[in-house]
Amino acid sequence: MVQEKIRFQPFSSEPIRLIDEQGHWNAPFEHGLPPEQLQRFYRDMLAARLLDEKLVILIRTGKTSFIAPHAGHEAAQVGIAHALQRGHDWLFPYYRDMGLVLAMGVPLVEIFGQTLGNAADPAKGRQMPSHPGSKSLNIFTVCSAIASHVPPAAGAAISMKLRRTQQVAVCTFGDGATSEGDWHAGVNFAAVQGAPAVFVCENNRYAISVNISKQTASENIAVKAQAYGIPGYYVDGLDVLASYFVMQEAIERARLGHGASLVELVVNRFGAHSSADDDSRYRSREELAAERQHDPLPRYQRFLEKQGLWDAQWANELRLEISKELEAALQAAQEAGEPDPLQMFDDVYAARPWHLEEQRRLVMDELQS
Amino acid sequence: MPTMTLIQAINTALDEEMSRDERVMLLGEDVGKRGGVFLATEGLQQKYGPDRVIDSPLSEAAIVGAAVGLAAHGMRPVAEIQFADYVFPGIDQLFSQAAKLRYRSGGQFTAPMVVRMPTGGGVKGGHHHSQSPEAHFAHTAGLKVVVVSTPYDAKGLLKAAIRNDDPVVFMEPKRLYRAIKEEVPSDDYLIPIGKAAVRREGRDISLVSYGGPMVETLRAAEEMAAAGVEPEVIDLRTVMPWDKETVLNSVAKTGRLLMISEAPRTASLASEVAATVSEELFDQLLAPPLRVTGFDTPYPLAQDKLYMPTVTRILNAAKRLLDY
Ligand SMILES: Cc1ncc(C[n+]2csc(CCOP(=O)(O)OP(=O)(O)O)c2C)c(N)n1
Ligand SMILES: [Mg+2]
Numbered sequence: 246m247v248q249e250k251i252r253f254q255p256f257s258s259e260p261i262r263l264i265d266e267q268g269h270w271n272a273p274f275e276h277g278l279p280p281e282q283l284q285r286f287y288r289d290m291l292a293a294r295l296l297d298e299k300l301v302i303l304i305r306t307g308k309t310s311f312i313a314p315h316a317g318h319e320a321a322q323v324g325i326a327h328a329l330q331r332g333h334d335w336l337f338p339y340y341r342d343m344g345l346v347l348a349m350g351v352p353l354v355e356i357f358g359q360t361l362g363n364a365a366d367p368a369k370g371r372q373m374p375s376h377p378g379s380k381s382l383n384i385f386t387v388c389s390a391i392a393s394h395v396p397p398a399a400g401a402a403i404s405m406k407l408r409r410t411q412q413v414a415v416c417t418f419g420d421g422a423t424s425e426g427d428w429h430a431g432v433n434f435a436a437v438q439g440a441p442a443v444f445v446c447e448n449n450r451y452a453i454s455v456n457i458s459k460q461t462a463s464e465n466i467a468v469k470a471q472a473y474g475i476p477g478y479y480v481d482g483l484d485v486l487a488s489y490f491v492m493q494e495a496i497e498r499a500r501l502g503h504g505a506s507l508v509e510l511v512v513n514r515f516g517a518h519s520s521a522d523d524d525s526r527y528r529s530r531e532e533l534a535a536e537r538q539h540d541p542l543p544r545y546q547r548f549l550e551k552q553g554l555w556d557a558q559w560a561n562e563l564r565l566e567i568s569k570e571l572e573a574a575l576q577a578a579q580e581a582g583e584p585d586p587l588q589m590f591d592d593v594y595a596a597r598p599w600h601l602e603e604q605r606r607l608v609m610d611e612l613q614s
Numbered sequence: 615m616p617t618m619t620l621i622q623a624i625n626t627a628l629d630e631e632m633s634r635d636e637r638v639m640l641l642g643e644d645v646g647k648r649g650g651v652f653l654a655t656e657g658l659q660q661k662y663g664p665d666r667v668i669d670s671p672l673s674e675a676a677i678v679g680a681a682v683g684l685a686a687h688g689m690r691p692v693a694e695i696q697f698a699d700y701v702f703p704g705i706d707q708l709f710s711q712a713a714k715l716r717y718r719s720g721g722q723f724t725a726p727m728v729v730r731m732p733t734g735g736g737v738k739g740g741h742h743h744s745q746s747p748e749a750h751f752a753h754t755a756g757l758k759v760v761v762v763s764t765p766y767d768a769k770g771l772l773k774a775a776i777r778n779d780d781p782v783v784f785m786e787p788k789r790l791y792r793a794i795k796e797e798v799p800s801d802d803y804l805i806p807i808g809k810a811a812v813r814r815e816g817r818d819i820s821l822v823s824y825g826g827p828m829v830e831t832l833r834a835a836e837e838m839a840a841a842g843v844e845p846e847v848i849d850l851r852t853v854m855p856w857d858k859e860t861v862l863n864s865v866a867k868t869g870r871l872l873m874i875s876e877a878p879r880t881a882s883l884a885s886e887v888a889a890t891v892s893e894e895l896f897d898q899l900l901a902p903p904l905r906v907t908g909f910d911t912p913y914p915l916a917q918d919k920l921y922m923p924t925v926t927r928i929l930n931a932a933k934r935l936l937d938y
Binding site: 593 | 644646647703
């Protein structure tokens with residue numbers, strides 16, 4: 246099969262950008278998207294931002310134990326979510342993808358349940374916050390160990406090829422992740438198998454405190470694809486439509502049997518690495534203030550305004566509507582209460598062996614006395 | 615004498631060793647500009663420069679493997695793994711390279727290096743910020759394994775580890791980093807690797823532990839003492855090679871062994887010590903050795919506290935031994 250439209254060249258020296266800072270559409274093709282979809286992108290980006298703000302409040306008020314802020318990544322994450330066939334393709338996300346999983350359709354109650362580690366979490370409170378997953382949406386539960394999900398994404402993609410399921414495995418990670426051996430092992434395997442995988446780097450130029458200049462001597466992340474014989478796209482990840490269209494092309498390419506690719510979405514990290522981090526130790530406030538001038542939301546707002554698809558009243562109503570949804574979901578999650586402590590011994594294996602039965606009994610006796 | 619937390623004692627030991635010996639250097643994720651995520655290396659890059667305190671790429675294989683090469687070539691590297699849970703991408707380097715270099719070269723090449731790592735649970739860290747993987751290391755011939763529990767020991771043992779001619783895995787219970795303060799002498803003292811410490815003398819029961827659960831073990835010992843029992847408390851400090859002599863002397867006196875560790879139970883150091891005591895002191899035991907340990911599950915977030923040896927769990931097991 247031949248791919249319909251090939252719009253983007255891999256290994257560009259400048260990042261692929263379709264909407265400029267002033268909000269002008271600046272591309273040699275028409276976007277061709279209906280107004281509702283353009284507005285939907287905005288809604289999802291706003292929801293991601295408001296979710297981030299809510300998570301910050303939860304950590305400040307001691308209601309959760311950890312967050313990894315995603316503010317600055319919204320355009321990239323919403324672009325990825327819309328390029329996938331939701332519920333059909335598989336997503337292998339990482340811990341900074343709360344905006345992405347929200348846009349993929351993970352219910353807010355589950356997101357807050359996972360954040361609170363309580364009975365509203367479908368994963369039974371097993372993991373730290375920012376580690377979502379959903380079997381029904383084909384979202385592979387996040388693992389903290391950086392890049393450990395890259396070879397599994399390659400494996401799933403190989404299975405998709407073998408079983409001719411017309412699915413694609415999309416795997417996201419940060420810039421730091423590209424230094425791990427597992428990252429190279431996974432990308433290489435998918436590449437050599439011609440498997441339908443799209444590897445996506447959300448490059449915020451920091452791995453906690455370590456600047457990208459200490460992470461890699463490559464001129465960018467996308468060029469690493471060259472070594473594996475697959476295309477690497479260098480993209481402005483603050484531009485939601487650039488993120489969307491490049492992801493869509495890479496996904497279509499994979500779906501049609503032309504193999505894996507690497508997409509680098511250059512984003513900003515507006516917060517500290519996590520709630521356990523103090524970024525003033527390694528990043529000047531001036532640098533951060535300068536980054537904040539490049540916010541994906543206002544840029545896209547300017548674009549919509551020019552199309553007559555944005556006004557303040559509409560945006561305020563949207564904000565109010567999302568805030569209400571967030572509040573209601575948080576409330577519902579909080580009411581779920583603590584998970585059953587004895588669930589600690591479930592899901593280690595398909596069935597509990599004798600030694601876990603013994604250990605479970607010990608805790609049960611303690612809880613009863 | 616200055617009083618210090620465990621993390622300050624680590625920082626001091628690194629500082630003293632770096633100023634004593636130019637070959638000592640640090641490498642790891644975020645150890646430079648940020649001073650480490652727990653601030654163990656705070657101020658050291660400013661003081662010794664970016665060549666001796668390297669912010670490495672995000673790769674434990676690179677960190678541990680490069681330490682092997684640095685050490686073989688004559689440096690004294692101290693590698694930091696950000697959390698013990700993240701050593702696994704570096705395990706091939708640690709097990710295949712560091713641990714076996716001396717043996718496979720017939721003693722010609724060696725890797726005198728230290729791999730430091732925060733370990734253990736109790737900090738709401740879920741699966742990957744809570745594990746206690748010391749048994750994996752102890753099971754790998756060629757590695758020495760230290761697990762500290764006090765600021766005083768941390769300084770003396772880290773300095774000894776840096777001067778040791780074998781690769782040493784140096785484990786620091788993160789929940790103790792800022793929990794205790796004690797006097798730490800400013801002088802250049804060493805604590806020998808392989809020597810346990812008797813934390814409390816007694817004749818009724820031997821409580822043997824190490825690392826994080828030393829806190830609960832000592833608390834349980836106090837409660838037992840208040841109830842008229844005299845427990846002896848031993849802190850192993852080094853789990854490979856562990857101090858068999860000190861443990862056997864104690865159990866020969868008390869006739870009862872309770873091992874306490876937060877690592878998973880099966881194939882653990884707690885099991886190893888209990889088996890050795892059974893083999894060597896069978897006829898002097900008043901009761902079978904018992905173990906209070908973590909469970910054989912991944913470390914769960916929601917049951918963060920329940921997973922670990924609690925004071926109640928230690929007291930219940932001690933009672934079983936005393937009532938036997
Ligand atoms: C194997 C492994 N080593 C270390 C860590 C600790 N750690 C958590 S996040 C992080 C930095 C990751 O940076 P990057 O990949 O750029 O993603 P970002 O957080 O910037 O989105 C590190 C070192 C980890 N989670 N896993
Ligand atoms: Mg990053």
